Amino acid sequence: MLRLDGIHRSYGDRLVLDDVNFGVERGRLTGFVGGNGAGKTTTMRIILGVLTPDSGEVTMDGRPLDAEGRRAFGYMPEERGLYPKMRVAEQLTYLARLHGYDRGVADRRARELLESLDLGERADDNLEDLSLGNQQRVQIAASLVHDPEVLILDEPFSGLDPMAVDTVVGVLTERAARGVPVLFSSHQLDVVERLCDDVVVIAGGQVRAAGGREELRERYAEPRYEISSAGDMGWLRAEPGVQVVDFAGGWALFDADEETAQRVVRTAISQAPLLEFTPVRPTLAEIFRDIVRDESETSGTAAGEAPAPDLNEQHETIEEPVR
CATH class of the missing domain: 3.40.50.300 (P-loop containing nucleotide triphosphate hydrolases)
Structure with a gap:
């Protein structure tokens, strides 16, 4: 090694x-x-x-x-x-x-x-x-x-x-x-x-x-779920313990602990047919952002530290044509 x-x-x-x-x-x-x-x-x-x-x-x-x-x-x-x-x-x-x-x-x-x-x-x-x-x-x-x-x-x-x-x-x-x-x-x-x-x-x-x-996924990933219903999911915004990350009518992406997520599923089923419910695995880019942000909030930005790259930016990877 x-x-x-x-x-x-x-x-x-x-x-x-x-x-x-x-x-x-x-x-x-x-x-x-x-x-x-x-x-x-x-x-x-x-x-x-x-x-x-x-x-x-x-x-x-x-x-x-x-x-x-x-x-x-x-x-x-x-x-x-x-x-x-x-x-x-x-x-x-x-x-x-x-x-x-x-x-x-x-x-x-x-x-x-x-x-x-x-x-x-x-x-x-x-x-x-x-x-x-x-x-x-x-x-x-x-x-x-x-x-x-x-x-x-x-x-x-x-x-x-x-x-x-x-x-x-x-x-x-x-x-x-x-x-x-x-x-x-x-x-x-x-x-x-x-x-x-x-x-x-x-x-x-x-x-x-x-x-x-x-291992890093398990250690740093927040529990996140995707849910899709035949009915409107607007009620999810008011659910205790739920942080809605993204929302579009009958579809939502949210953070919550496992017990809260199961409560959300039961509520959704009681209101309309449930189309989909699944845990969402974070990407490395998301984990990177969370690690760097959490460290910065905890200890402050180190002297001389450059900002983390914009991971939403599309990096150029197009090769020039061979002459």
Whole structure:
């Protein structure tokens, strides 16, 4: 397991990471989510040894990480850092050779990886001749070409269309199935929800929640129900213990404890035929908003903390056409 314990980091007088603790287990995909400025990239750079924490420790399987151990890591930064005028396969081959592969093996690995990412036909094109979405996939290939033992990805799905997202998800899932710990950050919470086994939520430099996806649902979700009746449900607004979230005539979405919800059902049946009653599972975006809002209300917004992202905003995921 990759583990962070007691990580603190400041820039001057500004505390950026405050007692960060979480683990990334082998064979599991861990989503790292938070608003801009929450501390995700700083945390990743500390894992990689690019930055040094003021205090705390990063370990792998219980042993402190050193430069040699980190050579086995694969990393994709949010900013593109490859050579635009260099051929794609040649570039990946070069990176694999830096990790000790001979030219023949390195070239074969590069081309096989490009095929798995649906870029085989572009292997001998210059990077700058690819669309931005395809360049993003090459960045992902660069993090994988040396067969890393740990994978750290910063916004890997940025700029990818839905088909490309599915392709990348398949590659990452295959790596996790081999026992590789995979940590990635993303603002696209629908992708995180679909892909991840575990989720770490960070805000204001502090880990607000960490655990399995379903565990977080159970821990943080408010009991919510959907009800539909042949009659008007307007009476529900006055029911004690009920908070109506949304309402439209004979349909309502409401929060209540289990006992109150059952009372609502009995009342609805007594007034008109009941068409539907079901618990509603919260999305990761809803849980994220609730966690960050509750922490802010409890402790106040941390100094220097950026606001959480607008999760109702539709993030752009359309890939440019291939030229």
